[in-house]
């Protein structure tokens with residue numbers, strides 16, 4: 001192949017500089033809002049204790065399920081970014097693992113991943129469970145947060161007025177920038193929250209394409225849906241011994257591996273006559289495009305959550 005530059009040509013050189021410097025067009029792409037005002041973009045993170053409702057809130061704001069949710073603590077294991085697109089505006093919400101007293105390498109990684117977002121975004125939001133007293137765990141997280149952070153008191157659909165006032169009183173000492181009582185389930189208070197967050201977003205270019213809702217790759221999304229069902233349908237320590245990953249993606253056939261830590265757990269995940277796996281498979285398939293075929297395999301990987309290299313392979317705790 002010959003370089004076009006080496007061939008003599010009469011065609012005008014598209015890269016030629018105009019002689020009059022005043023007419024050089026700026027190379028920057030102008031990103032503007034609908035009325036010609038500058039485009040605004042920024043990052044908002046949700047941090048808090050496990051089970052406060054961070055992932056539910058992210059899904060409600062986006063109007064779509066991008067993060068898995070369960071009634072058990074420590075459901076979220078990675079940062080999940082979800083993008084809210086509005087005319088002239090893009091807000092990247094970062095859901096994080098609940099910060100807790102870690103007892104394993106996995107736990108430490110989860111905490112590190114959440115803590116890494118604090119102060120590293122335009123607005124850090126402390127999500128507090130409106131039904132649980134504001135305790136040392138919440139205070140521990142709040143102490144790491146800058147004063148321009150905000151407090152979100154969640155679950156006001158179930159918390160009564162007195163409980164909400166108690167939470168407001170308990171968090172007022174933090175002297176954060178704003179306080180928002182919301183229900184991530186019903187959406188109450190969420191519009192006011194978005195309006196406020198919008199006012200905190202600076203000028204900037206769009207970070208993600210206009211049709212991109214989340215940065216989670218499709219195979220990871222499917223593995224997460226499998227893990228969500230296992231979290232919902234298993235009990236005690238078992239959900240915490242489970243990891244999932246997609247090992248083959250040959251649409252419409254998807255193979256997902258379920259890792260457990262001990263032989264005895266394998267049977268529990270499979271269920272009597274394969275009943276639990278079947279139930280999980282059906283629930284996951286219902287959330288995927290019609291025709292998807294999901295194959296679930298259970299593998300024992302002893303103490304996967306204590307081995308750093310395994311955690312890295314599973315993508316856990318990465319920031």
Ligand SMILES: Nc1nc2c(ncn2[C@@H]2O[C@H](COP(=O)(O)OP(=O)(O)OP(=O)(O)O)[C@@H](O)[C@H]2O)c(=O)[nH]1
Pocket residue numbers: 048049050051052053054055056057068069070071072073074075076077096097098099154155156157158182183184185186
């Ligand atoms: N009633 C009520 N329940 C809620 C609300 N928000 C979340 N929940 C429930 O609280 C539980 C935990 O929700 P998640 O969104 O998984 O909580 P999280 O903070 O992401 O938890 P981790 O990922 O473990 O840190 C689930 O059972 C949700 O259905 C709410 O506004 N009202």
Ligand SMILES: [Mg+2]
Pocket residue numbers: 054055056067068069075076095096097098
């Ligand atoms: Mg979560």
